[in-house]
Amino acid sequence: MTRHHAPRRRRTVRQLQARSAGIATGLLVTGLLAAPAPALSRTGGDAGPDAPIGTAARTVGDARYEPGPCPKTPEPIEALEDARCGTLTVPENRAEPNGRTIELGVAIVPAASATPKPDPIVWLAGGPGDDAVGEAKMAIDGGLNRDRDVILMSQRGTYSAEPNVLCPNIDAFNARAVGLVHDAPSTERLHVEATKTCHDRLAARGIDLSAYNDTESAADYDDLRTALGIKQWNLYAISYGTHLALVYMRLHPDGLRSAGLDGILPPSRSGSAATWSSARQGFDGLFKACADQPACNKRYPNLSATFDKLVRGLEAKPVTTTVTIPGHDKPVKVVLDGGALVNWMTSATHVAPQVPAALDELANGRPQRIAQQYAGGKLSPAAMGRVAHGLVYGVFCSEWTPYESRDEALRGGQEAFPSFPRSVQAQAPQLTFLRPDCEVWNVPAAAPSIRDATRGDIPTLALSGSFDAQTGADNGPYVARTLSRAEVVTVPYEPHVVFATSKCAQEIAVSFFDTPDAAKTECLKSLKAPEFEIGA
Numbered sequence: 001m002t003r004h005h006a007p008r009r010r011r012t013v014r015q016l017q018a019r020s021a022g023i024a025t026g027l028l029v030t031g032l033l034a035a036p037a038p039a040l041s042r043t044g045g046d047a048g049p050d051a052p053i054g055t056a057a058r059t060v061g062d063a064r065y066e067p068g069p070c071p072k073t074p075e076p077i078e079a080l081e082d083a084r085c086g087t088l089t090v091p092e093n094r095a096e097p098n099g100r101t102i103e104l105g106v107a108i109v110p111a112a113s114a115t116p117k118p119d120p121i122v123w124l125a126g127g128p129g130d131d132a133v134g135e136a137k138m139a140i141d142g143g144l145n146r147d148r149d150v151i152l153m154s155q156r157g158t159y160s161a162e163p164n165v166l167c168p169n170i171d172a173f174n175a176r177a178v179g180l181v182h183d184a185p186s187t188e189r190l191h192v193e194a195t196k197t198c199h200d201r202l203a204a205r206g207i208d209l210s211a212y213n214d215t216e217s218a219a220d221y222d223d224l225r226t227a228l229g230i231k232q233w234n235l236y237a238i239s240y241g242t243h244l245a246l247v248y249m250r251l252h253p254d255g256l257r258s259a260g261l262d263g264i265l266p267p268s269r270s271g272s273a274a275t276w277s278s279a280r281q282g283f284d285g286l287f288k289a290c291a292d293q294p295a296c297n298k299r300y301p302n303l304s305a306t307f308d309k310l311v312r313g314l315e316a317k318p319v320t321t322t323v324t325i326p327g328h329d330k331p332v333k334v335v336l337d338g339g340a341l342v343n344w345m346t347s348a349t350h351v352a353p354q355v356p357a358a359l360d361e362l363a364n365g366r367p368q369r370i371a372q373q374y375a376g377g378k379l380s381p382a383a384m385g386r387v388a389h390g391l392v393y394g395v396f397c398s399e400w401t402p403y404e405s406r407d408e409a410l411r412g413g414q415e416a417f418p419s420f421p422r423s424v425q426a427q428a429p430q431l432t433f434l435r436p437d438c439e440v441w442n443v444p445a446a447a448p449s450i451r452d453a454t455r456g457d458i459p460t461l462a463l464s465g466s467f468d469a470q471t472g473a474d475n476g477p478y479v480a481r482t483l484s485r486a487e488v489v490t491v492p493y494e495p496h497v498v499f500a501t502s503k504c505a506q507e508i509a510v511s512f513f514d515t516p517d518a519a520k521t522e523c524l525k526s527l528k529a530p531e532f533e534i535g536a
Helices: 132-141 168-178 183-206 212-226 239-249 270-291 294-299 303-316 339-364 370-381 389-399 406-416 433-440 475-480 505-516 520-526
Strands: 028-030 041-043 058-060 061-069 085-090 102-109 122-124 150-153 233-238 255-263 319-323 333-337 460-465 485-491
Touching: 028 339, 058 212, 058 239, 061 212, 085 212, 102 132, 102 212, 102 233, 122 132, 122 239, 132 233, 150 212, 150 294, 168 183, 168 370, 183 433, 212 239, 239 255, 255 505, 270 294, 270 303, 270 339, 270 406, 303 339, 319 370, 319 433, 333 339, 333 370, 339 370, 389 433, 460 475, 460 505, 475 485, 485 505, 505 520
Parallel strands: 122 150, 122 233, 233 255, 255 460, 460 485
Antiparallel strands: 041 058, 058 061, 061 085, 085 102, 102 150, 319 333
16 A cells, blocks of 8 residues: 555555565555446447457446557556557546546456456556556566456556546655655645645646545446456455455455455555554564574564664654665755654565664664665656556545544554654654645545445455565455455565565465465465575
8 A cells, every 4th residue: 555645655555666665565446336238238349249358349338448559658568568458438426427537548468378267357456546557567477367368457547547636746745755854844734735736736627536536446347347248357456456446345246256355455444543553563574584583683683672762763863864866866865754764664574684784774873775765766767657646535535534533543653653752653654644635635535334344255365465564464364354255365574465576475366266265375385584684
């Protein structure tokens, strides 16, 4: 899960890049099913009933799919070279059937097998705000298209959708904010100004910002299924995509054969308090792995206490340094305070072997490694002009903040990290200043049912990593309580979105779609802890 704003939100969770702790991945689904009557469905073109999915135009109710060029991506993606593509047109706001429409790009990567299975896999991206089409390489490199077509659609508002709700000014502020005190009132003022500027610009374009949420997005995906003429399909969702998936499963269960959830963010418990709990779980998992390794434990004893001490010390007296960032001619100023360190650590579980040495360096007056990683993600070209912040706030401000009080959010920080200063506890990782941002975003609260637990008997794979500091591993058992055919799998020593980093997780996921009630998990037995870097 990611919110891209002086942290990314995540942030979070844009697509995870293991090479940089500064880029986090990113969080999930909603919908409403209505099987179309035959009279409302018409297929255009010459494609017959056995034609490949996505080669025929089709209208179902208010939705229309039209074959055409592939959606734009920031860089060419080899996995899309043979894709069948098109556009889904749907109402922006289904409560206003005569209102404007929006266009969502669709790419269908063919199965590698000459005899593909009839039920494709649809990929739900992280974020909120990431474009699924841009994650095609991750999906295909992991083998999801071995026996099935893989469908990727740009969620409403994302990069290749029309309109998109990107906010380059927020990305620019994120880059600038690495040189500001993370949770200072002056930083908050600038943070909220950037959010309001984006809001006002999008609203001036006539975009209905209240329509960029999980309920509408889930309906988009079900419209896609029916418009493509698919009787049954499967979901694979990462990070925020699992949030959307769980809403989709609740509102549109028909036509859903199975669902894989990776880096789980349940709508019924999402918010600042849950984010703090996830951070605690991921940090403790990493610290324990170091303590269990004699060389790491000897060189970096009681790493948790070291980290706590650093957070308290930096919050009282921030450290300012300069670092060199690839692609930038001038040195970059970075301010590290307690909140900045917590946000770095939340993403740094993706480079876990470096963490003990990096914290030790910081404790001994050498902040450059952490400063470079913290700033590098925010100044990376991949962090600029790609995140749909309008979808970020559309989800968080209608589905999260109305259902979590300021006191509940603070209590989450106090319970997870009682030794942290109150100023740090008040700003959950990757959700800095979320409440004042939502005040200026000014969208209505979603219906209370958005917080309902997803129930049912859809075969579900609940995948987590034991180092996941963004969506804690306890979310797997949590969602399985109300999903009678859920299998919970925690992959040891892996961070947020295990499909991106673990060959074992990829094997488990692919086997799950073969036999949804019996995923093959034998590879877990051979996994070993990472070898931590031992400094001089």
